[in-house]
Amino acid sequence: EPEVTQTPSHQVTQMGQEVILRCVPISNHLYFYWYRQILGQKVEFLVSFYNNEISEKSEIFDDQFSVERPDGSNFTLKIRSTKLEDSAMYFCASRDSGGAQPQHFGDGTRLSIL
Amino acid sequence: AQSVAQPEDQVNVAEGNPLTVKCTYSVSGNPYLFWYVQYPNRGLQFLLKYITGDNLVKGSYGFEAEFNKSQTSFHLKKPSALVSDSALYFCAVRAHNNAGNMLTFGGGTRLMVKP
Numbered sequence: 001e002p003e004v005t006q007t008p009s010h011q012v013t014q015m016g017q018e019v020i021l022r023c024v025p026i027s028n029h030l031y032f033y034w035y036r037q038i039l040g041q042k043v044e045f046l047v048s049f050y051n052n053e054i055s056e057k058s059e060i061f062d063d064q065f066s067v068e069r070p071d072g073s074n075f076t077l078k079i080r081s082t083k084l085e086d087s088a089m090y091f092c093a094s095r096d097s098g099g100a101q102p103q104h105f106g107d108g109t110r111l112s113i114l
Numbered sequence: 115a116q117s118v119a120q121p122e123d124q125v126n127v128a129e130g131n132p133l134t135v136k137c138t139y140s141v142s143g144n145p146y147l148f149w150y151v152q153y154p155n156r157g158l159q160f161l162l163k164y165i166t167g168d169n170l171v172k173g174s175y176g177f178e179a180e181f182n183k184s185q186t187s188f189h190l191k192k193p194s195a196l197v198s199d200s201a202l203y204f205c206a207v208r209a210h211n212n213a214g215n216m217l218t219f220g221g222g223t224r225l226m227v228k229p
Contacts, residue, residue, distance in 0.1 A: 004157070042220070043219040045216040091157065100163065102163055103160075105150070105158040107157040
């Protein structure tokens with residue numbers, strides 16, 4: 001069964017550094033998402049992306065965050081200047097066309113900011 | 115705005131017994147409702163969804179969920195629990211008219227099935 005893959009599985013970064021989290025969505029999917037889960041807390045929506053542009057973003061997704069689909073397969077989340085509170089598990093998801101299609105999630109990247 | 119509540123942090127059941135994991139939601143308009151399961155060090159795995167129609171929906175691994183519009187609930191059920199069902203379960207909602215299609219998740223319920 002096709003899967004969403006995320007790399008790296010664990011990223012350790014110094015505060016203030018830039019970090020790029022990478023995702024390869026399921027190949028025929030057109031809608032892409034990033035979520036995060038701070039340890040012990042809810043899974044929170046960050047951003048949705050369709051047709052090469054952001055369709056919706058949350059309050060968390062401020063100017064420090066950006067997303068990109070640099071080629072036909074990758075979908076990236078960049079945090080420009082990381083803060084301690086950015087430490088979390090970041091999940092990428094994708095879904096097929098059709099409003100009721102479920103989102104399929106990757107196994108996540110654990111981001112640790114020191 | 116949309117929101118989901120999972121009132122139980124943990125549910126304990128004995129293997130072979132029926133299980134219920136509760137979920138209530140709030141959304142403007144008609145909802146799409148989803149259940150996901152998360153095993154340790156893994157992502158969220160889709161279990162089942164409600165779109166419209168029959169209130170009882172069936173999903174993977176013998177799970178089912180019952181949609182109740184008047185109570186705005188979407189409880190997850192299984193007639194006979196397995197030890198391997200032990201995991202973290204998340205309920206999620208989004209409105210039909212949500213352009214960005216974002217999911218709003220509940221806080222999760224840890225299911226512990228004991229032999």
